[in-house]
Amino acid sequence: MSKLVKVLKPGEFEKETYFLTDDEKFNLIPKLRESGNALYNASDYEKACEKYGQVLQFFDELMIKEKPNDVEWKKLDEQRRPILLNFVQCKLKLGEYYSAIEHATTILNSDSTNSKALYRRAKAHVGAWNIKEAKEDFETLLKVDPSLNALVKQELNLLAQAEQEKNKQDKSNLTRLFST
Template structure:
């Protein structure tokens, strides 16, 4: 262990063992899967990321060694740890320059976003040293002024090569491309079984595989377009799941993205029209449904059904608003004859106005219309 520590020190990494773990240091051959918790901090103790709290949940990181992870120093330091060991590694800036890029991907994953969202079509070094915004102030600051970082690792599990099924993130480009049709079919099967949420996850996984490959191609090139044409039907399936799950704004976003590239995609117009109708965008919904009819007149019955459903919901909404308005409206003034009966024929005009004509006093209260 002392020899390993000396090797790390010579490479600009200082190791401090916080808990020794058990057994010997495992054989970390390429293809070994390691599961661990991590906390990334500045040298002043400011925490950047923590796998125990990221995304509002505790989820260990999984890494397969030898797969060219963008932060090689993690593979290096994990290779010195025993099972159950907790250790702190202070790493020189030469090992941490790519951390903003890695952190952005990990934060995206933790909230269910595409890990590549926000990254440009360029190499990692160019991304880190460009002025492109990560959307996180701490990462932007670290990108502008790289500095040493402290990584606190807890090694939870070590699995030798061949003892586990590869997840998509650990696949090679060839493996990802080959896996997409199978993942697509799994999504379709789950959808038919009524497991809409799980089907959406499958479609999302297939989309992420293809987008990962697409990022490595020149936008607009033949390989890029070929991948995009594979992504589109998966995205439409994903949108159908989101419609059924009531996540309408995601549908609006993704369908609009498709239509920005493929203006004649009738399915995208139809799904976007349904999403607009669901969030009370009547004019936008009608425009999308009209476009559907222009592109495919055979869909007239389906469009008519959706428009009728939208109009029914709009009528119901207007009725609810009217009913609520009635509840909170001030009562009508009683007849003059009733007031005279209560006050006597000789009641002065001022008394009549006070008791029966509330409209003569200005009111600052207005009813709240509840949808």
């Protein structure tokens, strides 16, 4: 015996994403992005990441049908970057530093002077304790956007303090280890 679970009116049914046409995917992107932004603003970074991830999947599916670096592909890539930046910011908030690094690098591969991507990748390197890479990104950021001088100097000072603190802690741990 089968049971009726729910009756949907026309327009209430949501197609599975793999049934969507390219046009439907493209038209859904702004709605999903806004939903991701609202979730981010509500500090629900996990769900915001899911929305942004879905948008990025749509872009990947649309871009794979284009020849890399052709006009259409470049247009899609430019439209994808702000969503990738939002995705990277969510990953930073969630402490998923290596994912943040990977996605910021994707942006930088096509736009090496994107200051937001450089800053966020630098912050992710700090979180992952990749000190050398973090310093390199911060110094590149200074060259790309000198107006961020005060912010970058502050970040580099915080990084230097964290390094000193870690060195003290390591020294203390070694001293304790060898004194017993």
